[in-house]
Amino acid sequence: MRGMRVDxxxxxxxxDRATPARLRDSAALLLPVRRAISLxxxxxxxxxxxxxxxxxxxxxxxxxxxxxxxxxxxxxxxxRECRIIGSVLDDSADxxxxxxxxxxxxxxxxxxxxDGTVLFDSxxxxxxxxxxxxxxxxxxxxxxxxxxxxxxxxxxGYVSIYEAIRLADGSVLRLSEDxxxxxxxxxxxxxxxxxxxxGLVTLSWFTSLLLSRRLIRPVLRIDPTRPDCQAPYxxxxxxxxxxxxxQELLEEQMERLRDIDSMRSEFTANVTHELKTPxxxxxxxxxxxxxxxxxxxxVRGFARRINSDAQRLSSLVSDILTxxxxxxxxxSLDLTALGSSxxxxxxxxxxxxxSRLQPKADAARVSLWLEGxxxxxxGYPRLVDEMVSNxxxxxxxxxVPGGSVTMRVGMRGHAPTVSVxxxxxxxxxxxxxxxxxxxxxxxxxxxRASGGTGLGLAIVKHVANVHGAKLSLKxxxxxxxxxxxxFPASTDTQxxxxxxxxxxx
Numbered sequence: 079m080r081g082m083r084v085d086x087x088x089x090x091x092x093x094d095r096a097t098p099a100r101l102r103d104s105a106a107l108l109l110p111v112r113r114a115i116s117l118x119x120x121x122x123x124x125x126x127x128x129x130x131x132x133x134x135x136x137x138x139x140x141x142x143x144x145x146x147x148x149x150x151x152x153x154x155x156x157x158r159e160c161r162i163i164g165s166v167l168d169d170s171a172d173x174x175x176x177x178x179x180x181x182x183x184x185x186x187x188x189x190x191x192x193d194g195t196v197l198f199d200s201x202x203x204x205x206x207x208x209x210x211x212x213x214x215x216x217x218x219x220x221x222x223x224x225x226x227x228x229x230x231x232x233x234x235g236y237v238s239i240y241e242a243i244r245l246a247d248g249s250v251l252r253l254s255e256d257x258x259x260x261x262x263x264x265x266x267x268x269x270x271x272x273x274x275x276x277g278l279v280t281l282s283w284f285t286s287l288l289l290s291r292r293l294i295r296p297v298l299r300i301d302p303t304r305p306d307c308q309a310p311y312x313x314x315x316x317x318x319x320x321x322x323x324x325q326e327l328l329e330e331q332m333e334r335l336r337d338i339d340s341m342r343s344e345f346t347a348n349v350t351h352e353l354k355t356p357x358x359x360x361x362x363x364x365x366x367x368x369x370x371x372x373x374x375x376x377v378r379g380f381a382r383r384i385n386s387d388a389q390r391l392s393s394l395v396s397d398i399l400t401x402x403x404x405x406x407x408x409x410s411l412d413l414t415a416l417g418s419s420x421x422x423x424x425x426x427x428x429x430x431x432x433s434r435l436q437p438k439a440d441a442a443r444v445s446l447w448l449e450g451x452x453x454x455x456x457g458y459p460r461l462v463d464e465m466v467s468n469x470x471x472x473x474x475x476x477x478v479p480g481g482s483v484t485m486r487v488g489m490r491g492h493a494p495t496v497s498v499x500x501x502x503x504x505x506x507x508x509x510x511x512x513x514x515x516x517x518x519x520x521x522x523x524x525x526r527a528s529g530g531t532g533l534g535l536a537i538v539k540h541v542a543n544v545h546g547a548k549l550s551l552k553x554x555x556x557x558x559x560x561x562x563x564x565f566p567a568s569t570d571t572q573x574x575x576x577x578x579x580x581x582x583x
Contacts, residue, residue: 122286450487
């Protein structure tokens with residue numbers, strides 16, 4: 079029902095035209111201006127960083143594992159050589175002399191007396207060496223028969239590997255060898271490492287180029303305007319769903335903007351037409367009086383016509399201003415312009431409205447009844463009064479001589495309720511959804527003759543929306559109409575349950 083459509087455009091002023099171009103311009107203002115990093119660059123930096131970091135970690139770990147493996151192998155080799163050489167020295171009368179004649183390559187051989195004195199060293203003059211009784215491998219060999227140890231150089235990055243055995247005469251034979259440590263291995267392979275890393279970075283760049291193209295190609299095929307659009311990747315399903323929902327929302331907003339634009343054009347045309355009729359009547363009557371064409375006895379009748387049309391103009395302008403204020407408040411969600419919200423008694427509001435409209439009911443020969451009791455609701459008292467008055471006045475206007483209007487005020491469960499039932503002309507089924515539209519009249523001649531503006535029920539609808547109330551209509555042609563307003567249920571409200579008090583004129 080177009081008359082019940084809620085405006086959610088959020089801020090179009092009375093003089094703005096709701097066009098697609100405006101919506102696109104507004105959306106463009108919300109877009110970020112900074113340039114985002116490309117997918118290819120993201121993939122490249124991710125691959126390059128992971129590749130370089132992984133290569134460095136693997137290289138360092140491999141160097142330490144290699145060093146540990148070589149150290150174990152060196153200990154095993156030196157231990158075997160110690161036992162072979164030791165068996166030769168045990169059979170020799172002069173172990174130091176025999177040891178000096180052996181060619182051991184890069185290995186260093188040392189013969190140590192039981193008291194730690196160095197008897198022979200293949201690298202250095204034995205007299206220059208300190209006592210070795212405190213060396214761990216020598217001490218272990220003197221006690222257990224064999225010993226081993228590793229000592230790392232903090233400056234050159236090498237590891238000295240020692241193996242020692244105790245000979246038959248109690249002296250100790252020690253063999254040692256220097257091996258490259260992990261850091262030395264890394265430094266010696268630095269050129270290879272740099273080359274491998276450069277190759278990995280280059281490979282990462284080409285891989286990122288290919289991957290980004292393959293990844294982005296199906297993404298670019300996403301069409302959110304198609305309902306059957308499928309996400310190329312599971313991770314993109316939320317994005318595609320959001321794009322589709324945003325597309326649907328955008329289409330709804332565009333449709334709503336078009337409807338609003340159409341309604342405004344229609345409203346402007348209707349206002350112009352409604353204002354033109356009484357203004358033309360006033361101008362015509364006043365010109366006749368001014369030019370002296372009217373007979374003196376007819377002046378009073380023309381004055382009454384001018385007064386009637388002026389009152390109609392005043393009512394029309396008042397209703398237009400009320401609708402404009404309600405529209406603006408609903409659109410901006412700012413209700414402060416409507417005044418302050420406070421508790422009000424629906425029954426008191428209804429009784430005041432009946433009192434004001436009783437003369438009009440009497441003139442139309444319509445009985446006016448009020449049933450129910452005190453029913454408190456929190457809202458805008460002036461708007462509630464406007465809504466109730468329009469409901470009663472509309473029921474009187476479209477009634478028949480001898481008919482009646484009955485207003486009931488009470489609670490439906492915990493919900494404050496106001497209903498107005500008349501015995502008037504009724505509304506055809508095809509028109510029941512249109513009666514809350516602006517300037518819609520079931521019977522135009524009857525409405526204008528009775529001073530109606532065609533905006534009363536439109537105001538009722540907007541006041542109900544402002545209060546979050548539900549509006550319903552039941553009608554049968556020739557039998558009358560019942561319009562019911564049900565306010566939101568609240569523990570703060572109080573009143574009679576389906577009150578059926580005595581009718582009050």
